Amino acid sequence: MPCDARILSTPDRLVERILWSSVGDVRSRAIDDALFDWPAPDPALKASRCRHCGAHAFPAMESCRNCGGTEVEAVELPRRGTLWTWTVQRFLPKPPYRSLQTETTFEPFGVGHVELPGTLRIETRLLEQDPARLRIGAPVELAFYTQYVETDGTEVVNYAFRMA
Numbered sequence: 001m002p003c004d005a006r007i008l009s010t011p012d013r014l015v016e017r018i019l020w021s022s023v024g025d026v027r028s029r030a031i032d033d034a035l036f037d038w039p040a041p042d043p044a045l046k047a048s049r050c051r052h053c054g055a056h057a058f059p060a061m062e063s064c065r066n067c068g069g070t071e072v073e074a075v076e077l078p079r080r081g082t083l084w085t086w087t088v089q090r091f092l093p094k095p096p097y098r099s100l101q102t103e104t105t106f107e108p109f110g111v112g113h114v115e116l117p118g119t120l121r122i123e124t125r126l127l128e129q130d131p132a133r134l135r136i137g138a139p140v141e142l143a144f145y146t147q148y149v150e151t152d153g154t155e156v157v158n159y160a161f162r163m164a
């Protein structure tokens with residue numbers, strides 16, 4: 001789409017502005033507003049932290065699994081961490097799982113547990129198609145991808161981690 005914008009906009013700045021604003025209007029939303037804000041300038045995963053014992057929870061919880069405390073605060077999780085363990089998802093998960101893939105287009109993908117420093121480990125999809133690159137302890141960073149597209153064209157965005 002940026003290519004079309006350049007072609008059409010050269011003689012007319014106004015056209016360029018209109019076109020770029022329409023590119024920005026591609027509608028997208030978080031798969032779950034509780035997990036992260038989207039769109040956002042610098043999105044991060046939303047967790048909770050217990051004010052009593054310091055334990056983190058993701059997704060955020062209203063009370064602490066560790067000590068039962070009910071004083072929890074909202075925190076953002078670090079965007080970088082290390083791969084703690086991983087496996088490869090070799091078949092299309094069953095509904096309600098939705099994705100852009102079908103039984104015929106499915107490609108295996110990595111699923112891992114990522115250690116986020118000073119907070120906790122979370123389960124996550126890995127954006128790495130080559131399992132040979134996955135290794136325990138590897139640095140990874142937060143990323144976002146389109147999980148599926150709704151019938152009205154809205155892109156539904158999910159989080160993942162990729163090799164840093």
Ligand SMILES: [Zn+2]
Pocket residue numbers: 050051052053054055064065066067068069
């Ligand atoms: Zn606690």
